[in-house]
Amino acid sequence: MKIMVAIKRVVDYAVKIRIKSDKTGVETTNVKMSMNPFCEIALEEALKIKESGFASEVIAVSMGPAQCVDTLRTGLAMGADRAIHVDAPATLFPLSVAKLLKALVEVEKPGLLILGKQAIDDDCNQTGQMVAGLLNWPQGTFASKVVLDKEKNVATVDREVDGGLETLCLDLPAVLTADLRLNQPRYATLPNIMKAKSKAIKKMTAEELKVEMRSDMEVVQVIEPPKRKAGVIVSSVDELVDKLMNEAHVI
Amino acid sequence: MSISSKLLRAIITRRHLIAHASPSISSSRHLGTLVIAEHEGGSLTSTSLSSVEAASKFLNKDSSLSLLLAGTGPSLHEAAAKAASCHPSISQVLVADSDKFKHPLAEPWARLVYLMQQKGEYSHIVAASGSFGKNVLPRAAALLDVSPVTDVIEISESRTFVRPIYAGNALCTVRYTGSDPCMLTIRTTSFPAASVSPDSKTSAAPIHQVDLSTFSEDGNSRFVKQTTQESEHPDLGSARVVITGGRALKSAENFKIIEKLAEKLGAAVGATRAAVDAGYVTNELQVGQTGKIVAPDLYMAFGVSGAIQHIAGMRDSKVIVAVNKDADAPIFQVADYGLVGDLFEVIPELLEKLPEKK
Numbered sequence: 001m002k003i004m005v006a007i008k009r010v011v012d013y014a015v016k017i018r019i020k021s022d023k024t025g026v027e028t029t030n031v032k033m034s035m036n037p038f039c040e041i042a043l044e045e046a047l048k049i050k051e052s053g054f055a056s057e058v059i060a061v062s063m064g065p066a067q068c069v070d071t072l073r074t075g076l077a078m079g080a081d082r083a084i085h086v087d088a089p090a091t092l093f094p095l096s097v098a099k100l101l102k103a104l105v106e107v108e109k110p111g112l113l114i115l116g117k118q119a120i121d122d123d124c125n126q127t128g129q130m131v132a133g134l135l136n137w138p139q140g141t142f143a144s145k146v147v148l149d150k151e152k153n154v155a156t157v158d159r160e161v162d163g164g165l166e167t168l169c170l171d172l173p174a175v176l177t178a179d180l181r182l183n184q185p186r187y188a189t190l191p192n193i194m195k196a197k198s199k200a201i202k203k204m205t206a207e208e209l210k211v212e213m214r215s216d217m218e219v220v221q222v223i224e225p226p227k228r229k230a231g232v233i234v235s236s237v238d239e240l241v242d243k244l245m246n247e248a249h250v251i
Numbered sequence: 252m253s254i255s256s257k258l259l260r261a262i263i264t265r266r267h268l269i270a271h272a273s274p275s276i277s278s279s280r281h282l283g284t285l286v287i288a289e290h291e292g293g294s295l296t297s298t299s300l301s302s303v304e305a306a307s308k309f310l311n312k313d314s315s316l317s318l319l320l321a322g323t324g325p326s327l328h329e330a331a332a333k334a335a336s337c338h339p340s341i342s343q344v345l346v347a348d349s350d351k352f353k354h355p356l357a358e359p360w361a362r363l364v365y366l367m368q369q370k371g372e373y374s375h376i377v378a379a380s381g382s383f384g385k386n387v388l389p390r391a392a393a394l395l396d397v398s399p400v401t402d403v404i405e406i407s408e409s410r411t412f413v414r415p416i417y418a419g420n421a422l423c424t425v426r427y428t429g430s431d432p433c434m435l436t437i438r439t440t441s442f443p444a445a446s447v448s449p450d451s452k453t454s455a456a457p458i459h460q461v462d463l464s465t466f467s468e469d470g471n472s473r474f475v476k477q478t479t480q481e482s483e484h485p486d487l488g489s490a491r492v493v494i495t496g497g498r499a500l501k502s503a504e505n506f507k508i509i510e511k512l513a514e515k516l517g518a519a520v521g522a523t524r525a526a527v528d529a530g531y532v533t534n535e536l537q538v539g540q541t542g543k544i545v546a547p548d549l550y551m552a553f554g555v556s557g558a559i560q561h562i563a564g565m566r567d568s569k570v571i572v573a574v575n576k577d578a579d580a581p582i583f584q585v586a587d588y589g590l591v592g593d594l595f596e597v598i599p600e601l602l603e604k605l606p607e608k609k
Contacts, residue, residue, distance in 0.1 A: 138472035225419060
């Protein structure tokens with residue numbers, strides 16, 4: 001069985017973002033970019049499944065501008081076998097990504113498609129669910145534990161839901177989206193980074209995949225959220241209790 | 252729907268698209284909004300009431316609001332009966348009664364939403380942005396070939412919404428320009444549900460059973476079990492006061508003082524990712540970009556540094572209090588009241604000096 005993992009290149013999670021003065025978006029030039037943290041977790045899970053002998057190959061895929069290749073190279077250094085880069089504009093909405101992924105699934109025929117539960121830039125939390133819908137595959141979203149059964153060809157997935165955990169049993173092929181607690185992603189070692197340089201990254205286009213790239217969503221503006229008014233530092237618990245009771249009136 | 256009215260609708264839709272700056276939410280379209288609701292123990296959830304509150308913004312004199320409830324057994328019908336009179340905006344309650352909806356599985360639920368859209372031709376489909384809505388709505392949107400909008404905090408026009416991106420560090424206004432339906436999940440803290448008055452003069456909305464004879468199941472997933480965390484504290488998402496502990500608590504044992512303080516204030520308990528990862532508390536208490544989003548009247552953070560991802564989940568709280576040993580902790584930049592000190596000294600003192608809850 002092959003596993004396909006979708007990877008997104010995003011502004012590094014530790015960067016304090018700046019909003020463009022023309023309000024068209026967030027500044028991404030000369031900003032540190034990295035693999036979306038949830039995608040790292042998705043890839044780690046795929047690698048673990050391969051190491052346990054259930055999968056034969058891990059394919060990392062990414063959609064976007066040419067720099068996505070750097071992110072895919074990171075994925076190859078972590079241990080993915082090969083990669084596919086679909087050349088596309090940077091401002092893709094999840095529906096387009098889901099359609100491209102569906103087309104790639106139809107070419108590569110993986111038994112599992114793993115994604116992160118959300119990208120930390122657009123915070124959409126949609127792509128995995130949408131591609132599962134398009135493929136008519138079952139979905140295990142917000143997964144914190146995945147157990148595969150080779151004989152029954154099913155995946156048992158623990159999901160992080162409001163109020164606790166939910167366990168589902170999914171027939172394969174299936175789509176999984178990774179939550180933070182699924183695993184601890186590995187670091188790429190220097191020898192593996194060197195090895196990754198010789199691994200193949202296939203370049204494709206939406207036309208080759210016969211996916212029509214249209215958008216039904218437009219960004220009107222991106223602005224800063226309202227600033228909170230400056231707070232005060234109190235010197236004692238007494239002062240704090242007094243402020244909460246007599247100034248803020250919250251207790 | 253007759254051909255002529257379809258044509259008319261197409262023209263109106265087209266005109267709507269051209270009129271980019273339509274001044275108000277009301278449009279001349281005679282269309283309805285569908286709210287995908289959840290129920291628990293024979294009642295509508297409070298998050299579903301927030302969805303109704305948000306969906307009522309699409310209402311005008313020619314449109315209607317339908318509430319969809321699915322499940323099976325007496326608690327479903329009890330919830331439907333209560334839902335029918337819980338909000339004046341609800342025009343009808345649609346009940347899908349089948350074993351297939353016994354558990355919140357995305358596959359049959361998305362198929363149901365698809366079926367409802369085929370029958371009802373809704374202009375908008377709304378759900379709360381909880382784990383259920385986020386799981387189901389995008390799948391249903393893909394079946395309908397439309398782009399959904401996640402975590403809407405403001406409805407500017409009938410198809411223009413504000414939503415936070417980059418962990419709430421930017422607010423993005425998006426316009427949906429595609430065909431019907433326009434699908435969205437709403438952030439419940441941004442649409443507080445009006446308190447339900449049982450003696451409201453509005454009569455109960457009619458309840459209709461959904462005809463499921465054409466429903467075909469995608470039977471490739473099965474529910475195994477649910478593990479819920481029993482808690483005597485109020486629900487994190489809707490609590491008036493939230494007390495949160497971070498890594499500085501150092502152990503699950505120490506975390507109990509946070510719980511003790513929460514008890515005294517009648518507050519919900521929250522935690523940072525660090526506290527959850529260290530095993531002090533279970534993950535459903537995590538507040539932040541990837542956990543719960545809260546906006547209580549009072550948010551008290553103890554031993555929380557204030558990482559971007561944590562701030563994302565609590566920045567809309569009315570009053571934020573931070574207690575931290577590190578005077579440079581970023582949490583102090585968003586706190587209304589900060590106290591630099593050791594939480595192990597501050598909390599016992601607070602327990603002593605805070606008044607008993609009313």
